[in-house]
Amino acid sequence: MTQTSNAEAAAWTVLDAASRRAGLDPSGAELMRLGENALFRLPGGIVARVSRPGQLAAAKREVAVARWLGANHVPAVQTWPDIDQPIEVDDRAITWWQELPPHRPGTALTVATALRRLHDLPPPTDFDIGRLDPFVRLAERIDRATTLTEADRAWMRTHLAELKTRYAALPEGLPQTVVHGDAWIGNVVSTNDGKVVLLDLERCSIGPPEWDLTSTAVKAFTLAGITSKDYDIFVRTYGHDVTSWAGFETLRDTREFRMTCMAAQVAAENPARLDEVLLRLACLRGEHGSRPWIWTAVP
Incomplete structure (x- = not known):
C-alpha cells in the first residue's frame, strides 16, 4: 500500500469512528479531496473534514470563526448544526459542515x-x-x-x-x-x-x-x-x-x-x-x- 493510500485509509477509519460518536451514519460517504485535510461528502448535504494530526486547536478556532462570521452576516462555510464539535480521534480533529450550493471558483x-x-x-x-x-x-x-x-x-x-x-x-x-x-x-x-x-x-x-x-x-x-x-x-x-x-x-x-x-x-x-x-x-x-x-x- 502506498503512503497516499495509507493516508486515505487512515482518514476513512477516523471518519467512521468520529461520525458514529457524533450520531451520524458514515455509510455512503465519498472522498471529495485528500490534501492538507481529507474532505468527505456524507448523505444529506454534510461535509466532514478530517485534519492532519495535532490540529485540534486550529479546528476549534475554525468552528468558532465560522459561527462568528455567520452571526455577523458574512457569507462563509457554516458548521453542521446540533453537533458538539470538533471531535478528536487518533489525534485528528473532525468537523462537519453544510455542503455549499452550486458555486464557481473565485476571481x-x-x-x-x-x-x-x-x-x-x-x-x-x-x-x-x-x-x-x-x-x-x-x-x-x-x-x-x-x-x-x-x-x-x-x-x-x-x-x-x-x-x-x-x-x-x-x-x-x-x-x-x-x-x-x-x-x-x-x-x-x-x-x-x-x-x-x-x-x-x-x-x-x-x-x-x-x-x-x-x-x-x-x-x-x-x-x-x-x-x-x-x-x-x-x-x-x-x-x-x-x-x-x-x-x-x-x-x-x-x-x-x-x-x-x-x-x-x-x-x-x-x-x-x-x-x-x-x-x-x-x-x-x-x-x-x-x-x-x-x-x-x-x-
Missing part, C-alpha cells in the same frame, strides 16, 4: 470583495481568535519532506530562519485586523444565488491585512495565474495595493516558501510530485530566472 474581484468585508469587521470578543503565524507547521513539513536530500532540507531550514528574521522587522503597514490567513482564489467561491463565500477558515486570526492581500499579488506576479488587469480590479475593489508597501517582498517570499513546503509535504506522500518541489526550490534559489514562474498545482 480577483470576489476575493477583494470578501477580504474588504472581513477586514472591516471588529475582532470577536467572545473567543480568542489568536495571532497570525505565517510560519505555522513549516518546520514540521521540512522535517517530514523525506523525498528531499538532507542538503535541500538544510537550505530550507536556513531560509525559514531568514524569513522569520525579516518578518520580525516588517515596517509599519495597515492597521492589524482579522485576516483569513490563506486568502487565495481557491478559498473564495461565488454561489449561483450571488453570494461570495469564504472557505477554509482554520488560519483566521489577528494580523497584518497585507498578508491576505499578498496571496493575490503572488497569483498575479509570481505565477502569472491572473492578468495584470485582474490585479488592477483587485486593487481598486479592495482599495490598497500591497505591492507598493516596503514589506511586500518579505510577505511574498514567505508565501512562496509556504507553497514550496506544502509541495514538499505532498511529495513525501506521493514521490511522483518530487520534480515540482525541486522546481520550486530552484526558483527560490534564483536558478530559474525572474518571476513569473510556471508552477503546477499540488493537491
Whole structure:
C-alpha cells in the first residue's frame, strides 16, 4: 500500500469512528479531496473534514470563526448544526459542515470583495481568535519532506530562519485586523444565488491585512495565474495595493516558501510530485530566472 493510500485509509477509519460518536451514519460517504485535510461528502448535504494530526486547536478556532462570521452576516462555510464539535480521534480533529450550493471558483474581484468585508469587521470578543503565524507547521513539513536530500532540507531550514528574521522587522503597514490567513482564489467561491463565500477558515486570526492581500499579488506576479488587469480590479475593489508597501517582498517570499513546503509535504506522500518541489526550490534559489514562474498545482 502506498503512503497516499495509507493516508486515505487512515482518514476513512477516523471518519467512521468520529461520525458514529457524533450520531451520524458514515455509510455512503465519498472522498471529495485528500490534501492538507481529507474532505468527505456524507448523505444529506454534510461535509466532514478530517485534519492532519495535532490540529485540534486550529479546528476549534475554525468552528468558532465560522459561527462568528455567520452571526455577523458574512457569507462563509457554516458548521453542521446540533453537533458538539470538533471531535478528536487518533489525534485528528473532525468537523462537519453544510455542503455549499452550486458555486464557481473565485476571481480577483470576489476575493477583494470578501477580504474588504472581513477586514472591516471588529475582532470577536467572545473567543480568542489568536495571532497570525505565517510560519505555522513549516518546520514540521521540512522535517517530514523525506523525498528531499538532507542538503535541500538544510537550505530550507536556513531560509525559514531568514524569513522569520525579516518578518520580525516588517515596517509599519495597515492597521492589524482579522485576516483569513490563506486568502487565495481557491478559498473564495461565488454561489449561483450571488453570494461570495469564504472557505477554509482554520488560519483566521489577528494580523497584518497585507498578508491576505499578498496571496493575490503572488497569483498575479509570481505565477502569472491572473492578468495584470485582474490585479488592477483587485486593487481598486479592495482599495490598497500591497505591492507598493516596503514589506511586500518579505510577505511574498514567505508565501512562496509556504507553497514550496506544502509541495514538499505532498511529495513525501506521493514521490511522483518530487520534480515540482525541486522546481520550486530552484526558483527560490534564483536558478530559474525572474518571476513569473510556471508552477503546477499540488493537491
